[in-house]
Amino acid sequence: MKKHSVKLLSIVLGLFLLFGISGPFAQALGSDDNTGYEPENPGVKPEQMATGDQGMVVSAHPLASKVGADVLDRGGNAVDAAVAMQFALNVAEPMMSGIGGGGFMMVYDAEEKDVSIIDSRERAPSGATPDMFMDKTNTVQEPGKFLLSAIESNHDGQGQFHVADVKVDDLDQPGNHTFSYDFKGENGEPWDAKKFDLFERGTTLRIDEHGGQIKFGPTVNGNKTSFARSTAEMEKLKNSELYMRFRTDDPGNDRRLRIWLRADGYRSGSTFAKNGYGVEIDSHTHEVKLIQSKDSQSSYLKTLQYDTSTDWQSLKFRVEDDNLKVKLWKDGTEEPDAWNIETETGSVIPFSERVQMGQAVGVPGTLKGLETALGKWGTLSLNDLIQPAVKMADQGVKVNWVLADAIESNSEKLSRSAAKDVFLPEGKPLKRG
Numbered sequence: 001m002k003k004h005s006v007k008l009l010s011i012v013l014g015l016f017l018l019f020g021i022s023g024p025f026a027q028a029l030g031s032d033d034n035t036g037y038e039p040e041n042p043g044v045k046p047e048q049m050a051t052g053d054q055g056m057v058v059s060a061h062p063l064a065s066k067v068g069a070d071v072l073d074r075g076g077n078a079v080d081a082a083v084a085m086q087f088a089l090n091v092a093e094p095m096m097s098g099i100g101g102g103g104f105m106m107v108y109d110a111e112e113k114d115v116s117i118i119d120s121r122e123r124a125p126s127g128a129t130p131d132m133f134m135d136k137t138n139t140v141q142e143p144g145k146f147l148l149s150a151i152e153s154n155h156d157g158q159g160q161f162h163v164a165d166v167k168v169d170d171l172d173q174p175g176n177h178t179f180s181y182d183f184k185g186e187n188g189e190p191w192d193a194k195k196f197d198l199f200e201r202g203t204t205l206r207i208d209e210h211g212g213q214i215k216f217g218p219t220v221n222g223n224k225t226s227f228a229r230s231t232a233e234m235e236k237l238k239n240s241e242l243y244m245r246f247r248t249d250d251p252g253n254d255r256r257l258r259i260w261l262r263a264d265g266y267r268s269g270s271t272f273a274k275n276g277y278g279v280e281i282d283s284h285t286h287e288v289k290l291i292q293s294k295d296s297q298s299s300y301l302k303t304l305q306y307d308t309s310t311d312w313q314s315l316k317f318r319v320e321d322d323n324l325k326v327k328l329w330k331d332g333t334e335e336p337d338a339w340n341i342e343t344e345t346g347s348v349i350p351f352s353e354r355v356q357m358g359q360a361v362g363v364p365g366t367l368k369g370l371e372t373a374l375g376k377w378g379t380l381s382l383n384d385l386i387q388p389a390v391k392m393a394d395q396g397v398k399v400n401w402v403l404a405d406a407i408e409s410n411s412e413k414l415s416r417s418a419a420k421d422v423f424l425p426e427g428k429p430l431k432r433g
Contacts, residue, residue, distance in 0.1 A: 026049065027065040027068065061088070064092055065085070067085055068084060070388070077378070077379055079107065079373050083382070084385040084389075087386045088392060097366070099364060099366050101365075102121040102122035102362065103366055105118045118369050120365035120370075122362030122363060124362060128359075131322060134348060134349065138292075138295075140276055140277060141238075142238075143236035143237050144260075144262040144276050146179055146234060149258045149259075149260075150258070151255075152256075158250060159216045159251075159252040160249045160250070161214040161248050161255070161283070162249075164182070165244060166242070167181075169243075170237050171237075171240055178234050182211070183207055183212040187206075187208050195232065196232055197231045197233060199230070202217045202227070205228050229271055237261075241317070241318040243316050244259070245313065245315070246281065246313055247310060247311060247312045247313065250310075255283050255284065256280055260276045262275075262319050263278070272291075272298045273298075274295070274296050275294055275296075276293050277290075277324055278292075286306050286308065287303050287305055288304040288315075289303045292345060299347070301324070311331065312330070312331035313328055318339075324344075325339040325342050326341040404430060
C-alpha cells in the first residue's frame with residue numbers, strides 16, 4: 001500500500017444503479033462559506049445542503065456521508081473516503097450499489113492537473129455466447145428445400161426480375177452441389193420442370209436471353225397481388241449455402257424477390273414459407289432483408305441497404321445450425337471476405353425476463369476497482385476502510401423512505417429468492433424506520 005498523501009484531490013465515484021437516487025447528503029469539514037456565492041437549488045431540502053472549505057463528501061445516504069467525513073477527519077485522503085463510503089453504501093442502500101456490481105472512479109489531482117479513471121464495470125463471463133439471450137424454441141431445425149418466389153403489388157404488370165447461376169451447396173458435405181440451374185433454353189419456355197415445381201398467379205417464370213425471367217403481370221380474378229412461386233426439386237438439407245445472381249429492369253414501387261432455405265413449403269396464397277429462413281430483395285427501396293418464418297408467422301431479423309438493383313448483383317445466403325449469413329456484391333468485383341449480415345436465429349428474450357436470468361449476472365468489478373484505487377492513491381488499508389460497513393451490517397440500518405419504496409415496488413422479485421427472508425418478513429415489505 002502506498003503511504004503518500006494526495007493533496008487537493010477530488011473524486012467522482014460513479015455507481016451504475018438499478019433505481020433512482022435520492023438527493024445527496026453532504027458532510028462538510030469547516031463551516032465557513034468563503035465562496036461569496038450561493039447558487040439556487042430548486043427542490044433541494046435544507047438538510048441536504050452543507051458548505052465547507054476544508055473538505056466535503058457527498059453520497060446518497062447520510063450514514064455513508066458520515067463514514068467518509070470520519071475518514072477525512074482522521075487523516076485519510078479523498079480516495080480512502082470514497083472507498084469507505086462505497087462499502088457503507090453496500091449496506092445502507094442494497095438496492096442501489098453493491099460489491100456484486102460495477103462502476104467507475106474518476107480522480108483529479110489538482111497539483112498535477114491530471115485526471116485518471118478506473119473502469120470497474122461488470123464484464124460478461126468467459127462462457128458468454130452471442131445467442132445466450134435468444135429464445136430458441138421458435139427456431140427452424142428440420143431440413144428443408146430451396147424456394148424462390150416473387151410478388152408485386154403495383155397492378156401495372158410492367159416490372160421484371162432476372163435471376164441466373166443458381167446453386168445450393170450442402171454444407172455438411174463440402175463440394176456437393178445439391179441443386180444448380182443455369183436457366184439455359186429457348187426464350188419463352190417455362191423454367192425446367194426437372195428443376196422447379198412452378199406456381200404462377202399473374203406473374204410468369206420463363207427463360208429469356210438473360211436467364212431466368214420473372215415477369216410481373218396484372219392481377220388475376222380480383223386478387224390484390226400478382227405473384228409466382230417455385231420449389232426446387234432437391235433433397236432436403238439442414239445446413240446449406242445459396243449462390244445466385246439477380247437484377248431488375250425497373251425497380252418499381254413494390255416488387256420483391258424472396259428466396260428461402262431450410263423451408264418446408266409456402267403458406268397458402270403467399271410467397272412466404274411456412275417454416276424456413278429467407279432473404280427478401282426489395283428492388284424499390286434497395287434493401288435486402290433477412291426473414292425467419294416459424295409456424296406460418298414471419299419476422300424480419302436484419303436489413304442491408306445496397307446501391308442499385310438494375311445492375312447484376314451476386315448474393316450468398318448461408319443457413320448453418322443457428323447462424324444466418326448474407327453477403328452481396330456487384331458483378332465485376334471480387335467476392336468480399338466479410339459477410340454483410342451475420343445473426344443468430346430465434347427471438348430476443350424480453351429485457352424484463354432476461355435481466356432476471358442467471359445468465360444475466362456479470363463478473364463483478366467494484367471490489368477490484370476499489371482495491372486498484374487504494375493501491376495507486378490510498379493511505380489506509382482495505383481492512384481498515386471496510387470496518388464502518390461491517391459495524392453497520394452487524395448493528396443494522398434503519399430503513400429510510402428510499403429503501404422502503406424500493407422494497408415495496410420490487411417485492412414480487414424479492415419474493416422469488418432468499419432475499420424475502422430479509423426484506424419481506426412474514427411476506428410483508430419492510431416499512432420506513
